[in-house]
Amino acid sequence: MKLTLDRAALLKPLAALNRIVEKRTTIPILSNILLKAADGRLTLQATDLDMEATAGVAAEVEMPGAITLPSATLHDIARKMPDGGRISMEANADGTHVVVKSGRSRFTVIALPPGDFPDLSAGEMPHSFSMPAKTLARMIEQTRFAISTEETRYYLNGIYLHVADGEDGPWLTAVATDGHRLARARAAVPEGAAGMPGIIVPRKAVGELVRMLDTTGDVAVSLSPAKIRFAIGDEVLTSKLIDGTYPDYLRVIPQGNDKRATLDREAMAQATDRVATVSSERGRAVKFEFETGRVAMSVTSPESGEAHEEMEADYEAAPLTIGFNAKYMAEILGSLDCDKVAVTMADAGSPTLIVTPDDDSLLLVLMPMRV
Template sequence: MKATIERATLLKSLGHVQSVVERRNTIPILSNVLVEAREDGSIRLMATDLDLQVDESVPAQVSQAGATTVSAHTFFDIVRKLPEGSQVELSAAEGKMQVVAGRARFNLSTLPRDDFPVIAEGELPTRFELPAQTLRQIIDKTRFAISSEETRYYLMGIFLHVADEKLKAAATDGHRLARVTVDKPEGADGMPDVIVPKKCVGELRKLLDEVEGTVEVSLSPTKIRFGLGNAVLTSKLIDGTFPDYNRVIPTANDKLLKLDPKSFMAGVDRVSTIASEKTRAVKIALDRDKVTLSVTSPENGLAVEELAADYGSDGLEIGFNARYLMDILHEIEGDTVEVHLADAAAPTLLRENDKSSALYVLMPMRV
């Protein structure tokens, strides 16, 4: 194998693929990235952890086609430290890959290309396209609610499904729920309900930053593939059943509070400075057209802040985890957030307005 590629191009692509590789691996080949020089004048880079795989092709000058695998993190670190603007020459033979740029020369150990595992996709019968912007919105507005509790593995991802002629994405950790509803894309009819794992969501979000236009989504009940320009991300799906989250979305919360999400978030942030790390509870007292935020901490004392608000129902005191509340408020883009309440023990619904694509549910805390 012999090829020359521009450092910036190689670095960007390597950055995409090497982040899939786990730092500690019991199987040596999984620490490696596949480097394949092709006769069509491109270099293909690929990495996998057996559940997730990123495959990207970038333009290069190829004088001899061939392929090898080399330590992903080492290769990435070398390219990162090479002089800007340099041309990188790659050549592989007899168990070594040589990397040359300017006066720098590295001889790296390799493992055979034939040992490199590839996720077998099988048939992916459901295919549709989504605007990159829509996919970014789906991820940003739901992923903070993904659970990290391994005993409830079926909550460790974003649930994608079609219902009521819409494509819906939901995530919950049992304390809060985030759901986004978008128009159903053409081709999504009959799509199986799938749970996209947290790691796949994270890698997909990074790749989406550089994609304009649309993303091709192909899936089966066990695998999902995203076509993102030069890169293809393939992932196994979580094998489990997502709970019926519609049961926790309140429909009869009759107390409506409206206020500015940014000042609400800033107020919660300020008073929660003294909250104990364990509970992070903030008490919210509602009165006519005002909200009083307070935190009482045995170690640190008391913090209180008043905010102007639009509220016309009976007085109410309710407590929330400050971090969870701020995560939701961070995703509200407009000038107003609607908070629909029932009582101090019932789930609370938050959204921008009734036309908003995103909806959030937050469980209260005792304070």
């Protein structure tokens, strides 16, 4: 293998793929990145056995071939080279090392055989569809904050992607919950997605997917009950799915909440953050007192003191005092892209529903706290 390419063209995919490579592994090949040079392109591939990412860049290929090199080392070499430079790579005949050159710099990097590199993308993925990348990115951004980090309930450690029936027809639906809050985002069902199984996309893959979807155009999605693949241009992300049954989240969504307050989203977020300044880090509970035309937010901390703030609210129901975790409320309000937010409640101990008044594609549920 022998090739030359722009330093900037190599650095971008290396930075992305280097995040997937396991920093501590007992399997040496998993610390490496697979490079394949052919037909004027260099294809790079990384995996941690649960997830695999592939990217391609243009290159002047003098001799096609494949090799694996340590991901961290190659990334550091490219990162430390001057801007605007060119990088050449040439493997020896035995494939045991690669000479990397840029300007007056020369590195000899130990290589491993490409035949030992695992292939996660093999196997049939019978369900395929395409959808706007921005739409899928929106659904993920609006739900991923609620993914559980509790390993004992591993089936909550991802986003549940499925087709769900609604009052106005089926929807492609993304759901995440950690037991304290729940986020559900939905979009029109893309052509070809109607028969897909419900799947749980792992948290790590979700994080990489958000970066990958930061683009225009469509994303091609292929999946089976065990794996999912996302493809945009030269970038492909393949991930194993969480093998588990997602709980019946519809049971958590309240149906009879009769006390509704409409508030300015940004003002509510800022006021909640200010009064939470004196709350204890452990609980971060903020008391919300809803009365006609207003809501008062307050915190009383034996260690730090007290805080109190009021704001206008479109509220006409019976007075209600309820407590919320300030951090959870901030993340929910931050996931919304709207001016106004509607908060519907039943009582101080029941789940609260938070929605955008003029958009039913996003629904959020927050469990109250004792105050």
